[in-house]
Amino acid sequence: MELLTFKKGIYPPHNKYLTEDKEIIDMLPKEELVIPMLQHTGAPAVPVVQKGDRVLKGQKIGEANGKISSNVHSPVSGTVESTKQIYTSFGKKTLALVIENDGKYEEVKYPEKRDYNSMAVDEIIEAIKEAGVVGLGGAVFPTYFKLMPPKGATIDTIIVNGAECEPYLTGDYRLMLEKTNELIEGLKILLKIFPNAKGYIAVENNKEKAYKALKDAAKNEKGIEVCYLKTKYPQGSEKHLIYAITKREVPSGKLPLDVHCIVQNVGTVISVYQAVVFGEPVISRVVTVSGDAVKEPKNLRVSFGTSFKDAIEECGGFKEEPVKILSGGPMMGISLSNLDYPVSKNVTGIVALTKKSTDLSDETSCIRCGRCIDACPMNLMPALLDNLSRLNRYDDFKEKGGMNCIECGCCSYVCPAKRHITQSIKKGKLNSKK
Secondary structure (H helix, E strand, O other): OOOEEOOEOOOOOOOOOOOOOEEEEEEOOOOEEEEEOOOOOEEEEEEEOOOOOEEEEEOOEEEOOOOEEEEEEEEOEEEEEEEEEEEEEOEEEEEEEEEEOOOOOEEEEOOOOOOHHHHHHHHHHHHHHHOEOOOOOOOOOEEEHOOOOOEEEEOEEEEEEEEEOOOOHHHHHHHHOHHHHHHHHHHHHHHHHHHOOOEEEEOOOOOOOHHHHHHHHHOOOOOEEEEEEOEEEEOOOOOHHHHHHHHHOOOOOOOOHHHEEEEEEHHHHOOOHHHHHHHOOOOEEEEEEEEEOOOOOOOEEEOOOOOOOHHHHOOOEEEOOOOOOEEOOOOOOOEOOOOOOOOOOOEEEEEEOOOHHHOOOOOOOOOOOOOHHHHOOOOOOOOHHHHHOOOHHHHHHHOHHHHHHOOHHHHHHOOOOOOOOHHHHHHHHHHHOO
């Protein structure tokens, strides 16, 4: 069987053995949840409740504000205790609602189960928007907006991203095994929106059980194909996934829709199904809590607003003092200074690593070996971009393609001089936008 893939990339250790065989466990929310109004790309939601209000599980507490935004819902029933400004785990300052959980979990009344085949496309997209569905692979772009391409644009390919190439993370893998039928139905809903498109479910070949389960579930489904990918990083990147399956290249500065494709994450597609068929909002997500510092690594379904600290305690705490704690995985994750951040829609994992499994070597001078160039999946010259960023030469940085960097971390991973190339290029991108 031919394994589909892209050019260049790297092969870091998967380290998925810690949690890949562990079923998803529902974590019971704690007494107090801190729920950010910004859990997505775009403008923060605007609170529609205030201090002292009682809210129900599933109730909208923040309304989408502007063209690109997303609704926010309460994961519990209880009382709005206060509002406050917080920093999220991805470094954004935002307003948050503090909700005291009453432990009753009284829910809003959801609509009767709906047959999506009898729903109009506008109704389906409105249900997705109302439920606050966003990209759960980490980018958290509002899904409804992605499903509304500009007039005249044609979509002939919808790809469900089941690559989950980031080391340690296994939440999508478990969803593909445990919510197989819901995933297929979610893709069929997307294909109803784009009736001339073909659907693909992309799975790396280190997830054989998921591939077989999906292949079996989709065997009688017209217009759906399950694709087997070579296990390589960053296979889950949109542009590289599109190339692997269609051999189309997304041009610099363009989006997947410019090559007639839409890519959605596994968790997102399942959320689409739940939103459209049952009217259920996104109030929790699967988070892999892993790493050699964690006593009992697990795949948890965590309610938004739960602290990282509580999620780690749910896994028995630390068996050894970590030297690095990440929101996400070790390649693209964000290093955390504390564990008080709330889990939100963008948190795919919490990875805690000991000194034994990290390399905190000091940077040395670039030796011009070219390994970063050989590894870069975007065909850039990372060493040059690193140098231009450090010299604050941002016009030259942009001219050499710095804005095309996807911050995957391949260059830093292979660098024998331990240069902080990815961080340097990220700084260059930020300053180039000013």
